[in-house]
Structure formats: C-alpha cells, structure tokens
Amino acid sequence: MMRKGLIIALISLLVDLGTVSAQTLVIYYSFTNHCREITTSIRQQMTADVLEIEPAEEGIDYAADNYNVGKELILAIRENPDKAESYPEIKPVSTKLAKYKRIIIVTPLWWNNMAAFMQTFLFNYGAQLAGKEIGIIVSSHSSVMDPVVADAHRLIPDGRFYSESLWINNSNHARRDMIISNWLTVINRESGIRTYNKQRPxxxxxxxxxxxxxxxxxxxxxxxxxxxxxxxxxx
Ligand SMILES: Cc1cc2nc3c(=O)[nH]c(=O)nc-3n(C[C@H](O)[C@H](O)[C@H](O)COP(=O)(O)O)c2cc1C
Structure with missing residues (x-):
C-alpha cells in the first residue's frame, strides 16, 4: 500500500516537472492549416506547449460567399470592440495560462484584422497575459501584418511584446522553418527565458x-x- 502511494507520488512529481519545463505556450487558430503548420514548425525547434483555439460552432466555411462569412464576424467586432457579444463563441479553454512566461500567438489575418476567433480568446483572456513575454506570428495571403499586431496590443494591453513580430505570407510559407528559426534567434536575445532549442535549422x-x-x-x-x-x- 505504502509502495503504491510512493509510486503515485513519484509519477505526479515527474508529470509536474514535465509541465513546468515548457515555459512557452503557443496559442493558435487555423482555418486552412497554415497556422497549424507554423505551430508544428515552432514545436520542432523549441520546447513549447500548444493551445488550439476552436470555434464553438463546427463546420462553417468562413471563406464562403467570397470570404463574406468571415467578414461579418470581423465587422461585428470592429463596430463594438468593447462588447463581449461582438465576439463569436469559442470552445472552452482549460489551459492554465498562469504557469507560462512566454506566449506565442499564431493567427491568420482576416480582412486586415486578427481572425475573429483569436480575437475572442484574447478578449476573454488578454488580461491574464499581463506581464508575460508576447510574440506574434501573422499568416496572410498577402496583406501586411501591422493591423493584426495592433489588435494584439489592444487585446493584451499589459503584455511585454517582443520588438519584432513575424509575418509569414503565402509566398514564403514554404520557407517557414528558416523564417521561424531566424525569428526565434531575435526573440531569444530579448527574452529572459532560456529555451531548449531542438534541431533549429x-x-x-x-x-x-x-x-x-x-x-x-x-x-x-x-x-x-x-x-x-x-x-x-x-x-
Ligand atoms: C475570412 C477570411 C478573410 C481573409 N482575408 C484576407 C485578407 O484580407 N488579406 C490576406 O492577405 N489574406 C486574407 N485571408 C487569407 C488568410 O489570411 C491566409 O490564407 C492565412 O494563411 C490563413 O491561415 P490558416 O490557413 O491557418 O487559416 C483571409 C482568409 C479568410 C478565411
């Protein structure tokens, strides 16, 4: 009986050690897989936990009607950015944000804003990211990332943003491993976190x-x- 208790205590200690070793949380939303592939590349290069943001309602095509389905969501947020009702629902999030020092947000650009579901997450949890080191990666077809970075600053008013955000567009998405490696070099120099980098190219x-x-x-x-x-x- 004693031995069983000891083994359980040992296992939970090891689980704890495993979870504290990742100081970085990558939070991503992806509709057509680019941000998922970017997240995979980050995880191949450094130790990080991952949180995927998912719409509450499944099976909707946000690119339908010439991207107007997604546009409606963005326009509602633009009209009333301070109201919770403006933000489309996401599935519940159970990740404990408090234990992470660094947050990397990987988000698509929609109609020159941050994709609506990532905005919902940050509207709900942005205050919990105060004081954390924040890195932003924006994936778009061709539009520049600046308005999305501005959305991140609006929704995480007290985050400690790295000086460089990263823009990956459709023409350089295939080179993402190298681009991400270079960006990690930049943010690691600014960061107080010593990350264990796996095989960085x-x-x-x-x-x-x-x-x-x-x-x-x-x-x-x-x-x-x-x-x-x-x-x-x-x-
Ligand atoms: C609703 C919607 C609106 C979009 N608006 C733009 C845009 O204004 N400019 C742009 O360059 N790309 C736009 N895109 C393309 C995405 O930003 C781009 O394909 C991105 O890589 C998607 O990431 P994902 O594959 O992780 O969803 C839009 C995509 C959707 C679904």
Whole structure:
C-alpha cells in the first residue's frame, strides 16, 4: 500500500516537472492549416506547449460567399470592440495560462484584422497575459501584418511584446522553418527565458527576417548572419 502511494507520488512529481519545463505556450487558430503548420514548425525547434483555439460552432466555411462569412464576424467586432457579444463563441479553454512566461500567438489575418476567433480568446483572456513575454506570428495571403499586431496590443494591453513580430505570407510559407528559426534567434536575445532549442535549422549566409538570402549584409537594419542576429545602423 505504502509502495503504491510512493509510486503515485513519484509519477505526479515527474508529470509536474514535465509541465513546468515548457515555459512557452503557443496559442493558435487555423482555418486552412497554415497556422497549424507554423505551430508544428515552432514545436520542432523549441520546447513549447500548444493551445488550439476552436470555434464553438463546427463546420462553417468562413471563406464562403467570397470570404463574406468571415467578414461579418470581423465587422461585428470592429463596430463594438468593447462588447463581449461582438465576439463569436469559442470552445472552452482549460489551459492554465498562469504557469507560462512566454506566449506565442499564431493567427491568420482576416480582412486586415486578427481572425475573429483569436480575437475572442484574447478578449476573454488578454488580461491574464499581463506581464508575460508576447510574440506574434501573422499568416496572410498577402496583406501586411501591422493591423493584426495592433489588435494584439489592444487585446493584451499589459503584455511585454517582443520588438519584432513575424509575418509569414503565402509566398514564403514554404520557407517557414528558416523564417521561424531566424525569428526565434531575435526573440531569444530579448527574452529572459532560456529555451531548449531542438534541431533549429541555422543556415550559413546572410538572411533578412523574411528568410530571404541576401548577397551581402544590408547598409542598415536587422539581418541574420550564420544564425546570429545583427543590426547595422546607417551613419
Ligand atoms: C475570412 C477570411 C478573410 C481573409 N482575408 C484576407 C485578407 O484580407 N488579406 C490576406 O492577405 N489574406 C486574407 N485571408 C487569407 C488568410 O489570411 C491566409 O490564407 C492565412 O494563411 C490563413 O491561415 P490558416 O490557413 O491557418 O487559416 C483571409 C482568409 C479568410 C478565411
């Protein structure tokens, strides 16, 4: 009897150790799989837990009617961003956010805003992310990420955002492993968290933050050389 109790205590200790070792939580929503693939790439490169945000109602095609089904959801939020009723319902979330120091949000762009269901999650839980290190990854067809990053700041007013967010569009999605690796280099330098990085692809050569190889270091700005972030300031 004693031995059984001891074994159970040992197992729960090991489970606890396992859960505290991941200090990073990746939170993603994905309708057509791009953000799911981005999340998979992050998990291949670092230790992180994952939370998927899911709409309460299943089987709806948000791209239907020339993307107007999704547009209705975005317009409702734009009209009344402070009202809970404006946000479409998501499935209940049971992840304990308190134990994570770093949150990486991976979200699609919809009609130049953050996808509606990720907005719902952050409207409900953004206050619980106060003081945490926040990284934002935006996936879009071609529209730039800035309005989505602004949504994140509105919904997590007291987050400690990394200076660089990451935009992955349809033309560089296939290069996501390298782009994410470069971005992790940038945020790890800013972070107080020592992440255990698994096999991060570190390419020899000079790259911009979009993962494009450059013939030489740029005159000014941020670039990655042999996996190390560098900044050149114009004279
Ligand atoms: C309702 C809706 C609206 C969208 N609006 C835009 C847009 O305004 N600009 C853009 O570049 N892509 C837009 N997209 C494309 C998605 O941002 C892009 O395909 C993204 O990679 C999807 O991520 P996911 O596959 O994880 O869902 C939209 C997609 C949907 C479903």
């Amino acid at each position: 570190t390419a020899k050569g000079i790259y911009n933050l979009n993962g494009q190889q450059l013939p030489q270091a740029p005159d000014h700005g941020i670039y990655i050389e042999n996996g190390v972030k560098k900044v050149r300031i114009k004279n």
